[in-house]
Amino acid sequence: MEAILFYLFAFLTLVFGFLVIANPFSRNPVTSAMFLVLTIVSLAGLFVLLHAFFLAVIQVLVYAGAVMVLFLFVIMLLDLGAEERRKMKILAIVGGMTSAGAILIMFLRSLLSAPLGATDSPTVEGGTLDLGRLLFTQYVLPFEIVSVLLLVAMVGVVLLSKKDLK
Amino acid sequence: MNIGLEHYLVVSAFLFALGLAGVIVRRNLLVIYMSLELMLNAANLALVAFSRFTNNLDGQVFVFFVITVAAAEVAVGLALIVAVYRKRRTTHVEDLRTLKL
Numbered sequence: 001m002e003a004i005l006f007y008l009f010a011f012l013t014l015v016f017g018f019l020v021i022a023n024p025f026s027r028n029p030v031t032s033a034m035f036l037v038l039t040i041v042s043l044a045g046l047f048v049l050l051h052a053f054f055l056a057v058i059q060v061l062v063y064a065g066a067v068m069v070l071f072l073f074v075i076m077l078l079d080l081g082a083e084e085r086r087k088m089k090i091l092a093i094v095g096g097m098t099s100a101g102a103i104l105i106m107f108l109r110s111l112l113s114a115p116l117g118a119t120d121s122p123t124v125e126g127g128t129l130d131l132g133r134l135l136f137t138q139y140v141l142p143f144e145i146v147s148v149l150l151l152v153a154m155v156g157v158v159l160l161s162k163k164d165l166k
Numbered sequence: 167m168n169i170g171l172e173h174y175l176v177v178s179a180f181l182f183a184l185g186l187a188g189v190i191v192r193r194n195l196l197v198i199y200m201s202l203e204l205m206l207n208a209a210n211l212a213l214v215a216f217s218r219f220t221n222n223l224d225g226q227v228f229v230f231f232v233i234t235v236a237a238a239e240v241a242v243g244l245a246l247i248v249a250v251y252r253k254r255r256t257t258h259v260e261d262l263r264t265l266k267l
Contacts, residue, residue, distance in 0.1 A: 021188030096190030
């Protein structure tokens with residue numbers, strides 16, 4: 001059962017991820033954004049299979065909710081039509097495929113040769129209680145720093161979106 | 167067949183490669199940004215898988231921070247894209263080839 005679900009979600013994640021970057025039917029950024037939402041939701045399914053329940057919820061709420069709404073809002077604001085068909089440079093495509101393939105082969109080869117140190121009986125559960133306890137004891141300083149980071153980002157965004165940007 | 171750490175890492179590697187290909191091949195700033203999100207998500211998947219299969223919750227805390235920082239990064243990046251669009255009326259990277267606005 002778990003294996004079937006894993007293969008289902010992994011397949012969906014990769015297919016939707018491919019459709020984000022290269023949709024044969026549409027070059028519209030809105031379609032890419034919609035497929036990114038689907039990718040993120042299937043990734044949340046994989047997180048559930050890994051017993052990371054809190055992160056699965058956060059993934060859907062923050063990514064599929066907040067971040068994608070921000071993306072769609074900006075697309076709406078910029079009033080972009082479909083990206084007009086320009087001549088794609090053949091060199092760019094070949095270069096892109098080569099470097100992506102090279103990094104993929106590098107990952108897979110190191111995966112084959114490295115000892116992973118995985119246990120056969122994983123017991124860790126990423127529930128709210130355990131994660132919250134860890135977050136507010138051992139990781140309380142990074143947590144506070146992240147709150148400052150979010151404040152700085154907010155101030156920066158307000159400054160950047162002023163009409164007369166110097 | 168049992169699903170182990172390797173399976174998740176292979177999915178993560180493929181997702182990362184897809185994101186990288188998207189950053190290099192696509193020419194629209196917004197789509198490049200979405201491909202960046204794909205790469206971040208691939209890294210998150212690898213971290214969660216390692217966290218599960220080494221019985222250590224630290225990886226999931228790290229993913230929590232990555233998601234937070236990614237949200238901040240998206241907000242700032244999109245504000246920059248809007249600012250560039252106001253000046254130049256385009257989000258096509260090949261139209262943005264001078265350093266001075």
